[in-house]
Every structure is written in C-alpha cells, then in structure tokens.
Amino acid sequence: MWGRWGVYLLVALAITLPMVLPVRIRMVPTPPVRSFFRMVEQIPKGKALMIAADFDTGTEGENGPQVEAVLEHAMSRKIPILIMGTAIQGPELVQSYAEDLAKKYDYRYGRDFVNLGYLPGGQPVLEKLGRSIWQTKPTDYQGKPLSQLPMMRRVRTAKDIALVAEFTGAGVLPWYIQTFWAQFRVPLAQGCTGIIGPEQFPYLDSGQLSGLMTGLTGAAQYEHLIKAPKRAYRRMIPQNFAHITVIVLIVLANIRLFAERARRLRGR
Amino acid sequence: MFQPVQDRWRNVFLCVVAFVAGVGALALLQSLPPAHRRRLTGIVTFVVGLYFPLEFFYPRHNFLTPWRDSVSEVLRVLAAFAFGLGAVNLFLIHGRHVARRTPNLIFSLAFFAGFFLMAGAGLMNDFAKGFLAAEPKVGQLGFWEASYRILFQGALLPLTSTVFSLLAFFIASAAYRAFRARTLEALLLMVTSFLVMLANVPYGLTVTSFLPDEGIWRWGRIENLVQWMMTQINAPAMRAILFGVWVGAVGAALRIWLSLERTFVSGP
Amino acid sequence: MLPAVSETTQKYLIYWLGAICTLAIYTILYRENRLYRLFEHFYIGLAVGFGLYINFKEVIYDVWWKAMMTESSGSIFAFDTPPHLPGIVLERDDKKEGKGCWKWDVGQAAEIRLREIVKEWGTPNYLKLWAKADRPVSGGRLTLIGTVAVPENGQRGTFSISFPMETDRWRLIRLELRAFDIRGSPFRPFEKIGKRNQLGEVTDLRLRANEALVQADATIFLDDLNHNIGYRWWWVFSGLFGLMFYTLFIPRLAWMSRLAMAIPLGLGSGYTFKAFVLELGPQIDASLKPLYGDIPLLRIVNNAIFLIVLLSVMTYFFFSIEHRHSAIRSPAQFGRWMLMVTFGIVFGNTVMGRFSLFISRADFLIREMQVPWDLPEWSRLLIVGHLLAAFLVLAYLSVLYERRKATVGGTEA
Numbered sequence: 001m002w003g004r005w006g007v008y009l010l011v012a013l014a015i016t017l018p019m020v021l022p023v024r025i026r027m028v029p030t031p032p033v034r035s036f037f038r039m040v041e042q043i044p045k046g047k048a049l050m051i052a053a054d055f056d057t058g059t060e061g062e063n064g065p066q067v068e069a070v071l072e073h074a075m076s077r078k079i080p081i082l083i084m085g086t087a088i089q090g091p092e093l094v095q096s097y098a099e100d101l102a103k104k105y106d107y108r109y110g111r112d113f114v115n116l117g118y119l120p121g122g123q124p125v126l127e128k129l130g131r132s133i134w135q136t137k138p139t140d141y142q143g144k145p146l147s148q149l150p151m152m153r154r155v156r157t158a159k160d161i162a163l164v165a166e167f168t169g170a171g172v173l174p175w176y177i178q179t180f181w182a183q184f185r186v187p188l189a190q191g192c193t194g195i196i197g198p199e200q201f202p203y204l205d206s207g208q209l210s211g212l213m214t215g216l217t218g219a220a221q222y223e224h225l226i227k228a229p230k231r232a233y234r235r236m237i238p239q240n241f242a243h244i245t246v247i248v249l250i251v252l253a254n255i256r257l258f259a260e261r262a263r264r265l266r267g268r
Numbered sequence: 269m270f271q272p273v274q275d276r277w278r279n280v281f282l283c284v285v286a287f288v289a290g291v292g293a294l295a296l297l298q299s300l301p302p303a304h305r306r307r308l309t310g311i312v313t314f315v316v317g318l319y320f321p322l323e324f325f326y327p328r329h330n331f332l333t334p335w336r337d338s339v340s341e342v343l344r345v346l347a348a349f350a351f352g353l354g355a356v357n358l359f360l361i362h363g364r365h366v367a368r369r370t371p372n373l374i375f376s377l378a379f380f381a382g383f384f385l386m387a388g389a390g391l392m393n394d395f396a397k398g399f400l401a402a403e404p405k406v407g408q409l410g411f412w413e414a415s416y417r418i419l420f421q422g423a424l425l426p427l428t429s430t431v432f433s434l435l436a437f438f439i440a441s442a443a444y445r446a447f448r449a450r451t452l453e454a455l456l457l458m459v460t461s462f463l464v465m466l467a468n469v470p471y472g473l474t475v476t477s478f479l480p481d482e483g484i485w486r487w488g489r490i491e492n493l494v495q496w497m498m499t500q501i502n503a504p505a506m507r508a509i510l511f512g513v514w515v516g517a518v519g520a521a522l523r524i525w526l527s528l529e530r531t532f533v534s535g536p
Numbered sequence: 537m538l539p540a541v542s543e544t545t546q547k548y549l550i551y552w553l554g555a556i557c558t559l560a561i562y563t564i565l566y567r568e569n570r571l572y573r574l575f576e577h578f579y580i581g582l583a584v585g586f587g588l589y590i591n592f593k594e595v596i597y598d599v600w601w602k603a604m605m606t607e608s609s610g611s612i613f614a615f616d617t618p619p620h621l622p623g624i625v626l627e628r629d630d631k632k633e634g635k636g637c638w639k640w641d642v643g644q645a646a647e648i649r650l651r652e653i654v655k656e657w658g659t660p661n662y663l664k665l666w667a668k669a670d671r672p673v674s675g676g677r678l679t680l681i682g683t684v685a686v687p688e689n690g691q692r693g694t695f696s697i698s699f700p701m702e703t704d705r706w707r708l709i710r711l712e713l714r715a716f717d718i719r720g721s722p723f724r725p726f727e728k729i730g731k732r733n734q735l736g737e738v739t740d741l742r743l744r745a746n747e748a749l750v751q752a753d754a755t756i757f758l759d760d761l762n763h764n765i766g767y768r769w770w771w772v773f774s775g776l777f778g779l780m781f782y783t784l785f786i787p788r789l790a791w792m793s794r795l796a797m798a799i800p801l802g803l804g805s806g807y808t809f810k811a812f813v814l815e816l817g818p819q820i821d822a823s824l825k826p827l828y829g830d831i832p833l834l835r836i837v838n839n840a841i842f843l844i845v846l847l848s849v850m851t852y853f854f855f856s857i858e859h860r861h862s863a864i865r866s867p868a869q870f871g872r873w874m875l876m877v878t879f880g881i882v883f884g885n886t887v888m889g890r891f892s893l894f895i896s897r898a899d900f901l902i903r904e905m906q907v908p909w910d911l912p913e914w915s916r917l918l919i920v921g922h923l924l925a926a927f928l929v930l931a932y933l934s935v936l937y938e939r940r941k942a943t944v945g946g947t948e949a
Binding site for chain 3: 005008011015016017019020058059060061062064088089092117118119120122123124132134135138139141143145147153156157174177178179182183193194195197198202203205206207208214215216217231234235238239242243246
C-alpha cells in the first residue's frame with residue numbers, strides 16, 4: 001500500500017511542482033506535424049477547413065490543445081471553418097474553443113465558422129455528408145437552418161472542403177479514409193492521442209493521411225510552428241518531468257530486480 | 269407506394285395506420301415458431317448486407333444508387349435509438365436500488381440527479397429557453413443556457429477527464445512494478461519506450477543535442493532516430509497488424525452476413 | 537422567475553464546481569470510498585443524460601421526427617433582401633413571410649433572374665411560392681425556369697413550368713416537380729426530376745411574365761420560394777425498428793431486438809467489403825516499394841528494411857499455429873522482436889498520453905483558478921493542496937465509517 005502511495009505522491013509532485021516554476025523550453029516539430037501545418041497553410045482562398053471533433057471530454061486533455069492550435073492557425077489565415085463530430089461531446093467542446101478564439105480574430109458564427117453538431121451512423125453518413133452537406137444536416141447544432149448561415153452558401157459538398165482535420169482518441173480515422181479521402185479526394189490530417197499515434201503511421205506512409213499530430217507534444221509542436229505558445233506549451237513543462245519520473249521509476253525497479261538476483265546468487 | 273403526402277392530417281392518419289400494421293405484423297411473427305423467426309433474422313441480415321457491396325461494385329450510378337441517402341439516414345436514426353439501450357439498462361439497475369432502498373440508494377440518486385439535470389438543462393436550453401427564466405441583459409446568460417454550460421463545462425468535462433487522468437497514476441505504478449528486463453524481448457520493449465519517452469519531451473532531446481544535425485551524426489540524435497523507427501519499423505509492423513485486423517474483420521463480417529454467428533441470430 | 541446569470545458568476549461556478557468534482561474523483565487514489573462513488577455515479581448520470589439529450593435533439597428530433605412530421609422544406613430564395621434588379625423594389629409592409637417581399641413591376645422587366653439562390657435542393661417533390669398580383673388579371677401566367685448543371689460532365693439543362701397568376705390575394709402556389717417540362721439531359725440515370733429527384737447545382741432561376749400580365753402593366757408580389765419533400769409517414773417504420781431494440785429487456789419478445797439489430801449489422805458487414813477495397817487498396821499499393829532503379833541508396837535501404845519488417849511481422853501473425861520450419865521460424869522470431877520495438881513505441885506514447893490527461897487536470901486546478909484577486913502560482917498550489925487534503929480526510933472518514941459498519945454488521949451476524 002505504502003509503495004503504491006509513494007509512487008502516486010511522486011507522480012503528483014513531479015507534475016504539480018514544475019507548474020509553478022519559471023521554466024522555458026524549446027519545441028522541435030517532427031515531420032508529420034510540419035506537414036499538418038503545411039496542409040493548413042496551403043488551403044486555398046474560399047475553401048473551408050472541416051474539423052471533425054471525434055473525441056469526448058475523456059481525452060480533452062490531449063485533443064483539446066490540438067484543436068485549439070489548428071483553430072488558431074486557420075483563424076489567423078481567415079479560413080472558413082466547418083465543425084462536426086462523430087463523438088457525442090466533441091462538437092460542443094470545439095464550439096467552446098472556437099467561441100473563445102473568435103473574439104481575438106473577429107470570427108463570427110455563421111459568417112466564418114459553423115458547427116454542424118453530432119453525426120452518428122458511420123461511413124454511410126459521412127459519405128452522404130461529402131455528397132451534400134445541406135442534405136445530410138439541413139440545420140446546425142442549434143437547429144438553425146443552414147440557409148440562414150452565410151458561410152454555408154459557399155460550403156455545400158466535399159469539393160468546398162480543402163482539408164479534413166480529424167481529432168480523436170479512438171480509431172475512427174478509417175471512416176474518413178474510406179469516404180473523404182477515397183471517394184472525394186479530400187486530404188486528411190489527424191490529431192490523435194498518444195496511445196493511438198503509432199497506429200496512424202501506415203496511413204502516413206501510404207499518403208492516405210497528410211499530416212499527424214500526436215498527443216500533447218504534437219500540439220505543443222504545432223503551437224511552436226504557428227508561433228503562439230499557449231496551453232500545450234505550458235503543459236509540456238510538467239510533461240518533461242513526468243517522463244523523467246517514469247524512466248527513473250522503471251530504472252529503480254530494475255536495479256532492485258538485479259540486486260535481488262545478485263543477492264540470491266550470492267546466497268547460493 | 270412510398271409517396272410523400274402534402275397534407276398534414278392525411279400524414280398523421282397514414283402514420284397511425286403504418287404503426288398499427290407494423291405492430292400487427294410483429295404480433296403475427298410472434299406466433300411463428302422460434303426457428304422460423306431465426307431464419308427470418310438471417311434472411312434480413314443477408315438481404316440488407318447485399319446493399320452496399322452491390323451498389324459499390326456495380327458500375328457507377330446503378331438502380332441501387334438513389335437509395336444510398338435513405339439507407340444512411342436509416343442507419344443514423346437506428347444508431348440514435350440504440351443509444352437509449354444503455355440508458356434503459358442503467359435506469360433499471362438504479363431504479364431497483366431506489367425502489368428497494370438498498371445501501372446504494374444515495375449513489376443511485378446521484379445518478380438520477382446527474383441524468384435529469386444534464387438532459388433537462390440541455391432540452392430546456394434548446395426547446396424552451398424562456399420558460400420561467402428572466403430575460404438576460406448584456407453580459408448575462410439566460411438561466412437555462414447558463415445551467416447547461418455550467419453542467420457541461422463545470423461538471424461533465426472535469427469529471428470525465430479526471431476519471432481518464434487517473435490512468436496516469438496507474439500506468440506509473442504498473443511501470444514501476446511490472447516493467448522488468450528479464451528477456452531480450454522485454455529489453456527491446458524497454459529501450460524503445462525510453463527512447464520514445466525522451467523524444468517526446470524537449471528535455472529528453474537535450475540528451476543528444478550536442479551531436480550535429482547533419483551527416484552520419486544526425487542519426488545519433490534521439491528525435492531523428494525515433495522518427496526513423498516510427499516510419500521504418502513501427503509503420504510496417506502496424507501495417508502488418510492492420511492486414512491481420514482486416515482479414516479478421518472481413519471474416520467477422522462474412523460470419524454475420526451469412527448468419528454463421530450463432531450468438532447474434534439465436535441469442536445467448 | 538429563474539434569474540439570469542452574469543458571465544463572471546458563470547466562470548466562477550464552472551471553476552469551483554469543476555475543482556470539487558476533480559478533487560473528489562482523486563480521492564480514489566487513497567482508497568475506494570463513498571465520496572468517490574457518489575461523484576462517479578453523478579458523472580455516469582451526467583454522461584448518459586448528455587448522450588440522450590444530444591441523440592434526441594440532433595437525430596431523433598432533427599432527422600426522424602422532422603422527416604415524418606414536417607414537409608422537410610428548405611428555402612430556395614427568401615425575397616427578403618434588396619433586389620438590385622430593374623423594375624423591382626423591396627416591400628416591407630405587405631409581405632407574407634420573413635422581413636419583406638419583392639414588388640415586381642412587369643411593365644419594366646418582363647423577366648427576372650435570381651442568381652443568389654440555394655443550389656442544392658436535395659430530393660424535393662414540389663416547390664412552394666407565395667405570390668399575388670396587385671389586381672386581378674385574366675389570363676395572367678408566370679413561368680418559372682431553372683437551369684441545372686452536372687459538374688462532372690458539364691451538361692446543362694432547364695426545367696420549367698407555367699402557372700396562372702390572376703388573383704390579387706396572397707396565394708401559396710404549389711409546383712409539382714413531376715409536372716415540370718425538362719429540356720436537355722443534365723441528369724444521371726435514375727436521378728431524373730420527379731423520379732428519384734436528386735436536384736443539385738441549380739445555377740439560376742428565372743421568372744417570366746406572359747403577354748397578358750405585361751399588357752395589363754401588373755405588379756406582382758413574390759415571397760418565400762421553398763422546396764419541399766412532403767410528409768413521409770413511412771419513417772414510422774424506422775421508429776418501430778428503433779423501438780424493437782428495447783424488447784431486449786423482455787425475454788419473450790427479445791427476438792424482435794435481434795431482428796432490428798439485423799439491419800445495422802447487415803449493412804455494416806456489407807460495408808466492410810466496400811471499406812476493404814477503399815482503405816486497403818492504397819495500403820497494399822504503398823507496400824510495394826521500389827528496391828532498385830534510379831533512387832538514392834538510402835531510400836533503397838529504408839525500403840528494404842520496411843519490406844523485411846512488414847513481411848516478418850506478417851509471417852509471425854499468419855503462421856501463428858506452429859513455427860517449426862526454420863524458413864518460417866527465423867523470420868517469425870525477427871517479426872516478434874520488431875513487434876516488441878513497436879509495442880515499446882506504443883508504450884512510450886501511452887505514457888505521454890496518460891500524463892497529458894493528468895497534467896490538463898492539474899493545469900486546470902492551478903493555472904485556471906478563478907479568484908477575485910491576483911494570486912502568485914505557488915499560493916494557488918497551496919490552496920489546491922489544502923482542498924485535496926480536506927477531501928482526503930473526508931475519504932478517510934468514509935472508509936472508517938464503512939469499516940465500522942462492516943464490523944458492527946459482522947458482530948450482529
């Protein structure tokens with residue numbers, strides 16, 4: 001019991017203490033994050049960025065800063081943003097980030113960004129969305145008809161979307177690969193949680209995925225690229241200490257293992 | 269046969285007739301022997317399962333194409349209806365605790381409180397914003413909107429993400445207790461995980477940052493090494509897993525489609 | 537009357553309620569206790585309530601109920617904005633819907649063209665238009681002409697219909713799409729107007745007045761052009777199927793839930809074959825990497841490593857029964873090592889992810905603390921620490937209480 005509590009206490013201290021320390025760090029973006037950045041940078045004028053919020057509040061700590069960084073980038077470039085999600089709570093979360101950032105970049109709901117809300121049903125529904133956004137979701141997340149939202153006049157089908165940025169903590173990327181990428185030729189970029197990050201590399205290799213941001217580190221690297229260090233950057237400082245703590249814990253445990261083994265050998 | 273009607277009352281009449289006819293058909297089926305009903309379920313699965321492959325593998329825009337929108341709509345509605353299943357189950361469990369006043373009563377009441385507060389605030393905010401609520405002034409929010417936001421951002425979001433964040437403690441404790449380099453496989457696992465943990469934080473990168481970022485030396489730098497492992501070892505290994513998963517998925521789909529999956533057709 | 541809430545109050549409530557919820561959950565790290573269980577149940581209730589609410593609002597009501605109980609109309613043109621066209625003015629008083637209507641002097645322009653219309657009409661069956669003339673005109677007729685285009689093949693066509701315009705009272709005119717006269721063949725087979733009428737890319741709409749109206753120098757009022765599908769009563773069946781899921785709880789009727797489940801499961805398994813082609817084709821394609829030719833040596837080496845890892849891990853998987861022959865055993869062994877490296881990568885990333893989630897909570901508690909005065913960060917840490925200590929004491933008391941109850945119950949028994 002005490003050993004477990006000791007580990008817990010160590011973890012808690014390793015994370016909370018650095019939060020109050022004045023520490024500076026430098027992020028080095030990886031190639032997949034750079035290509036994510038480039039994809040957003042290359043969105044032509046008049047085309048929209050679709051944010052697929054496929055995460056719930058459970059992984060908000062990882063996906064949240066990622067979405068915020070991409071939203072900030074898109075807003076600084078005046079790109080129209082379309083929000084939807086196949087997870088129940090995702091669209092609501094992204095809406096709150098967008099509303100916070102909107103003040104800074106003079107973004108207005110309906111004119112510059114629209115939230116379509118929750119879209120269950122998997123690939124067939126995404127396919128229909130690509131064919132016609134208006135038919136799949138004639139109203140936004142608050143039940144307002146799309147005809148009352150000026151941005152939607154220019155955003156009707158997958159052709160009007162230059163990039164789908166998908167954020168998730170679960171393996172729903174294949175849905176978008178099978179529909180938006182394979183059937184409508186819309187490039188995809190993904191922000192995913194750490195645990196499913198490695199699974200996405202086959203898609204990066206085949207070109208089905210054009211950019212990838214993994215976990216909080218990915219978000220901090222993206223913030224570094226858009227030169228707006230915020231939430232993710234600030235949280236990377238305790239993240240440093242957390243990783244070091246885990247490495248130290250594993251090394252200690254192994255030293256104990258070898259010490260015990262050595263003692264046993266000597267005893268024999 | 270399925271022509272939309274233009275008159276409201278005729279529509280209501282037809283709805284009632286269709287509902288009664290549907291229930292009648294189910295009552296008839298109820299009188300069939302179970303083996304026949306099982307066969308019916310199998311036939312429905314098979315026929316319905318033909319739709320997507322036929323529509324897709326037949327050259328473009330065939331006689332099935334116009335139905336794809338309706339099919340996706342049906343899927344979406346069924347997915348939404350199915351969500352209630354879990355809720356009903358929880359209602360039964362907690363309802364029993366409340367009715368029998370078991371020692372779990374207080375927890376079940378907390379469940380119902382959370383449920384009705386969240387669903388109620390959401391529905392009121394969408395469908396009856398002004399009900400019993402004072403008109404908000406500038407810088408204020410109406411009662412229902414405010415309570416919806418407070419419950420979502422102040423209770424649901426922190427509770428879910430906190431529950432998920434407990435895993436940080438558990439993984440640290442598990443790493444301390446179980447991560448032992450007893451075999452070559454375990455050693456490989458440990459070394460790569462150390463490298464990845466270091467590569468994911470800026471402090472980890474400082475370990476090798478004295479090496480020049482060019483020529484042969486660049487492969488000694490952790491960020492480049494890990495990126496290489498990600499794309500040259502992780503990507504093909506994950507792709508091999510993906511192929512395996514797909515073989516399994518197609519097998520499972522065939523089993524369901526051809527009703528070879530006993531538990532589904534005939535129940536547990 | 538329930539009071540309105542100011543944004544500052546809301547911010548405070550969100551933070552402090554959130555802090556209480558967060559710290560109460562963390563008491564589990566001490567031990568399973570009643571405080572934790574209380575908040576855990578509250579959390580499950582909230583999550584289920586939110587899920588049901590969203591599903592009801594966005595699907596059950598928005599998709600199902602509206603299809604069944606409304607005409608599923610969509611606006612094509614609202615006639616609410618100033619026209620910028622000769623012969624037309626915006627009329628705000630004598631309108632039928634919305635903010636205004638158009639007053640069209642036929643004598644000045646016998647034909648008007650609407651460009652800023654909604655292009656995607658979906659699958660409508662009829663259009664509805666509010667219209668009237670300023671005085672009765674016998675023999676007056678209007679013609680509505682639409683232009684459609686198929687972006688894939690560039691073909692264009694028109695559809696038109698003529699309807700009487702004789703009265704001076706507002707009248708809702710229904711125009712059946714089946715009755716339209718169609719010229720050109722811009723439609724794909726099976727997607728013709730009136731049959732399975734997928735109507736997209738309607739580029740413009742024209743309204744033309746006939747001789748009688750022109751000679752009478754009439755003025756026409758136009759308002760709110762809609763496309764409608766109509767009430768679709770058969771959606772009752774999908775509701776019925778949806779309700780059949782719930783027979784799961786009644787053993788005698790449980791077969792119905794399996795029958796209902798057959799639809800999503802059947803469709804899903806069918807889609808798997810389609811998905812296989814769409815997703816896996818490029819994956820296989822990308823695996824055939826060039827090993828010779830006009831490419832740099834480093835690429836060749838990397839491609840070779842990629843292929844070796846891919847094939848050896850596949851060998852490990854697909855010959856998982858017995859690795860007796862050395863031609864299979866050694867690649868399979870190598871594949872196992874490569875899998876271990878991969879799992880090491882996954883583990884490293886998992887550690888990162890799990891910690892990020894905890895850091896986000898700690899960051900919320902410390903950095904996003906809402907207090908009316910300015911506090912240095914270390915004192916916020918102290919406040920949170922004290923709060924956590926208070927919660928842990930509560931948890932400790934609850935564990936003591938349960939233990940005592942258990943021993944009392946034990947002696948009674």
